Amino acid sequence: MNYFAQLLKEWRYAIENEARITHRPPLLLTAAVYYSADFLVYGDRRSYPAAAIKNYMDWVNVMCYDYHGSWNTSATGAHAALFDPNTNLSSIYGLKSWIRAGVPGNKIVMGLPLYGKSWKLKDPKLHGVGAPAVGVGPGDDGVLLYSEVVEFNKKNDATIAYDVNTVSTYSYVGSLWVGYDDALSTTVKVGFAQALGLRGYFFWAISYDTEWKVTAQASRAWIQD
Structure with a gap:
């Protein structure tokens, strides 16, 4: 992580130098990062260089999934x-860890x-979040794009x-059980992003939507609030 901090410093210097030479606006320096600012790797605790991110980057895209x-x-x-009552595997924990580390909300x-x-x-009668399971469901290694989730629900008349x-x-x-975000859950999450003073939100990936159902609702929610 110390080398990463140095790399960010060198990149920022190169970007500003190029802008001076070309008389053009400086390039943006961003990164996709883990949901939490600190984490365990092979039993060792690591932390992102928050000070370098604050000083040298335009923003970070926090992968909350x-x-x-x-x-x-x-x-x-x-x-x-967004929340997890039992573990730290939640977006609210991760986003707050970045803010606690010193990265301002307008760069998150x-x-x-x-x-x-x-x-x-395992038992079709037990179907809540955290219900016992015996394997992955439909999709590529248990992954369904949102458009495929909509099709799955419609085709199977799913609850x-x-x-x-x-x-x-x-x-x-x-x-068969599928967990995902729809327009409702996404709207709530967008509201929390605004409450935390974040710069914005991004989707991975916008092409997975169906008729802009989720993405358009998120845009409306952000503008209205």
Whole structure:
């Protein structure tokens, strides 16, 4: 991470130098980063160089997703949970960790997923977030683009539910379960991003939407608030 801080410093110097030579606006310096400013790697605690990010970068895109997936098939999960009552695997924890580290909100952009994660339920009668599972569900290694989730729900007449505790949506039919974000959960998350004073939000990826259902609603929510 010390080398990363030095790299950011050198990049910023190069960008400003180029702007002076060319008389053009300086290039933007951004990065996609982990959901939390500090984390464990092979048992060692690491932290992003918050001071260097604050001083040399225009903003960071915080990837607030992939908290759960095919690497854990024993239970369903909200893979982009805004809150998690049991662990630190949540967007609110991650975003606040960046602010605590010293990166100002106007240099933080919240990442939102336009895809879902699927599981096979152990018992179809138990279908909430965290319900026992026995494997991945439909999709590529248990991943469905949002457009595919909409198609899955319609084709199978799936039951759609909203989980208040994690601010996420899920659908299920029989033993198949899909967790994702829709227009409602995304709108709530956009509101929290504004409440934290963040620079904005981004989607991974905008092409996964269906008829701009989620992305257009997010834009309206940000403008209205």
